[in-house]
Amino acid sequence: MTAPTTDPRPEERVRRDTGNWAQPVDRLSAAGVTGAKDDAVTGKRVSGPLQGFGQLWQKTFTVRLEGVDISPEAAISTWKERFPEFWPKGQRFYAPLSGIAPGEVALLEIAPVPGAPVKLSTGVLVLYADEESFTFMTPEGHTLSAWITFSARRDGDVTIAQAQALERPADPFDEIAYLLGGNRQNNRFWQATLANLATHLGVAAPTVDVQVVCIDRKRQWRYVRNLRNSASIRTVRRSLGAPFRKLTGRG
């Protein structure tokens, strides 16, 4: 005799996505990451697009994996496993030892401009991850208060890989840098990343489509105090102090 099939109770259905989300956390810890020169994340809170200072942008980068027989799940699995390899040259992503999974923290070293000798130290929290997508959220101090979701989907016979960011420059300093070229540099960064992914998966000449929309032109002056956590200012201060620390044997 077969037991009657009934709908699960609402609370059971609610838990369908539970394992995909990071557990609530007050302060981040990058204890599970090795290799980075600097940990600018531990002790910081996360800071999403609602907590940033500058204009709110939505950026969508897509690449069609033409001629490659790969499912969205397989594309995302490869993306998660080899995420640092797809970043443009000169940028470092220190993945957590247990991989890209909900609640894990990764550390980053990013050149503020291509070829710059100074690197910004920051990181991300893996906010969400499932078989077809994963999302990073930035910590306080990052130049952008953002979420970025990496996903893949099927469009007919072709799998499409996508990165979609919802981002505000974190503070007035970052907003100026963003307007003066950071925005375009950020676009080039993700275009290069998607092209690298597509090339790795076997696309001969990948074309990355970019859509950029300013969702909110207003600046959030109540977040002007994000300056106190600024990774940019911290990096400038450390760089200026480096010769002195070297002379005094402290650096």
Added chain:
Amino acid sequence: MTATVIELDQGGPASILRIVGDITSGSEADLMAAYGLATANGASAVILDFSKLEYMNSGGIGLLVTLLVRAQRGGGRLVATGLSEHYRQIFALTRLDEAIEILDDEAAAVAATNA
């Protein structure tokens, strides 16, 4: 994954949008259209009732952020209600709870928007 169904109730001074099923980035057209209808009669407050929400991914929470920004730009007020403990935690994790008013149930939300 199931489709998003959005029920619109315009019986009072605040419009109520009841979200049934899943909310993902694929729900954008439906949610934005429903919000447009909810505010078309001049309602300045919209209550989002999540008590029948079954699944939400990060695309869904991103969609709520863009909806919140749209509401704020138009001078409107957005109130969330009916969130399970699980979704309250996600609102806290993403710090969406700092930007959107959360009340226990529809009655409390209606009372708050009438006050």
